[in-house]
Amino acid sequence: MAQQDPRETAGVDRRDVLKRLGLTAAAVPGLSLLSACATGGGEGETKENDVSGEDAKNPFGVDGSKPLSVVIFKGGLGDDYATQVHEPMYAKAFTGVKINHEGIVEINKTLQPRFSSGSNIPDVVANAGSDLMDTGALAEAGHLQDLTALWDAPSLDDPKKKVREVVLASAPSTGEVLGKPLLLPYVSSTYGLWYDSELFAANGWTAPKTFEEFKTLAEQIKAKGITPFAYAGKNASYYAYWMILISAAKVGGNEVLVNIDNLEDGAWQHDAVKQAAAAWAEINTKYSDKSFEGLIHTEVQTEQNKGKIAFYPSGSWLENEQAKSTPASFKYAIAPTPSVTAADKMPYEALRVAAGEYYFVSAKGTNPQGGLEYFRIMLSKEGAKGFTEKSGSLTIVKDATDGLSMSPGLTSVAAAQKAAGDNVVTNSLFENWYKELETELRRQTNNLMFGRIDAQKFCDEMQKAADKAKKDAGDDIQKRTV
């Protein structure tokens, strides 16, 4: 049962953690009951921390004599990136400063009593893993430092640019809790079609730029006895609906997805959604096999490693996840989803890139200014590069991989991100906001992709489910603007 749903396996793959983090960051309203656990202590009125400053070298007015305490989740990413990259950089900036580092696994169990009692609160926390702190409750208790000053501060590499200008544009809003930017989502995940670049080079194949090319190529791949496209219907049908949503955004622009998130009337019946659904349904019904509906994601991914599947829809964690079963000759590469029509609003190169893995600075700690400065260091090119080197994951910092020797998959992601530039497909938030709608989407995606319904019916059924979600949500309906 542990492998039933990749989203529900505790702390096994990072995507899961990213997802869950996304949930805690997004599902904030109505956490008042829980906040009682996070507050409680006898600290009384807290001092307002003034974190403004005009100095580009030290924009937050850090007192170099104050120690900085850092807590890092010691999970899949390790904590070497902190002890060997970010903390030395901070120590270099403030000579003689004392840094208390803790690399721990059970974040909530360790930290909750400290936040609750108000003593020994860490300044910087990497809030991750299966035992992470409830950021909604922390925010309500006023424990999270507002990061507006950070996003508006001059970046470490180029004082003329603000920090928000050197990172993935959606990152500051992804880290919002209760409408305020309180979290730093540091790691970026990139979504697309994954293939073995060696296999493709050996056969003279290139990733298709349009669905017409996709179909032509699929015929050639099929002739070689390889399944052109597959996803795992048993537990990972959402990998397929990601592709449909990305294609819908490419056809009609990000507002198509924003409208879906906002449960706008008729959002699912938009022509872009219908075209995207029809295009992917055609690929899966003609160029895949119905047996994949009964397999789980790792089974399908292993089939791909064996050279039996050409394209697999997934995100940039795939390479790490499959490291053990990937033969040396297999080189992961990512391709953006093909263009659906010639009149698509977004170019072929557009990619869905989402920020996740949350960090926060404690507002009621002893050194919030130091925490913000630590974040500014993390968001410098040197800091981001060091992180990628130590953890094997890309960050939200733009162009921070130059000169790095990376795995084939990451190299390909970095190149794809560069090619995409500002053409970033937005992350769909309804997946975490409305679980019932999401479950229905999984069901209808399998129905669509395995030929039981057509695109029109898919859109109609989803619209019905979205209307129900809207009715159920009532006043709790969530809205996003970008």
Place this chain on the structure above:
Amino acid sequence: MRQGDTIKINKGPGPVRKSRTSEGRPPRRRRGRNEYPFVIGFLAAPVLLYAVFVIGPYLQAFQIALTDWRGLKAPNYIGLENFTELFEDDAFKSALWHHLWILIALPLATVAIALFFAFLLNVGGKAKSGGPGGVRGSSFYKVVFFLPQVLAVAIVGVLFQSIYRPTSSGMINGLLDRVGIAPVQWLNDPDIALWSIIAVVVWQSVGFYVVLFSAGMASIPKELFEAAALDGASRFTVFFRVTLPLLWDTLQVGWVYLGIIAFDMFAIVQVLSVDRGGPDNSTTVVALEIYRNAFTYSEYGYASAMGVVLFFMTITFAALTLRVTRRERIEF
């Protein structure tokens, strides 16, 4: 002898007690008032535990079913809205249909197969000196049949994932492949997925009922079989005229057990089905919908309403079965 007892004896408790006393057994004490604390003391703990952990949650589920509780904010009472909504819920409605099919197919198949095996194991073999016996090696078969029963559902799930695998690497499809039949989509085809899952439960349950029916058959006096044999009854006749009627009580119990399994099925569907209850809700069951609504959607009120419906369905079923199958007990 305490005083209270003496007083009661003086009131004339009847001849039975006297005769027992005369047989040398101590007289049975009637419960004096001062013994109640003792009895109550023993009963109080289990009754309290039962009340707190069984009856309490039941009552609370009935209460929650009338609210829109989602776990975080205080619940609002919304009357029977959850229940009316239930009957517009496609997933719930298909779950109810699935229970009907399971309720018919599971006991029929399991009882039929188990009876057949139990008959062969106990009285189906050649008659021996001590009356009829089972087929050769029957004690070994008993162990083999019982084995699936002791496997955890998770293990059965993993096992049948490979057995039902939709490609030629699956066990069944591998065999079909050898004889040139295209792989059957056991769990992927909405038309057969539920039946594939029912078959797993039948496979797992048969062993237990073989043992249960064997025990029932063992308690039938051998003379009856001998008499039937002397009268020239065939095995077929013996089974339907002797074994089956004398096994009726056991069968009835088995039927109720299987019916209750039919109302559950949660774990096996959760482990085996595509997309949990899919494809396209073709294998979902009420317990799975309860789980999904409670723990995935945080719709505790709505999930409780489903639980209440399930509660009444199970109770009705058990009462109906016991009533319909009631027969006069044959004493021997």
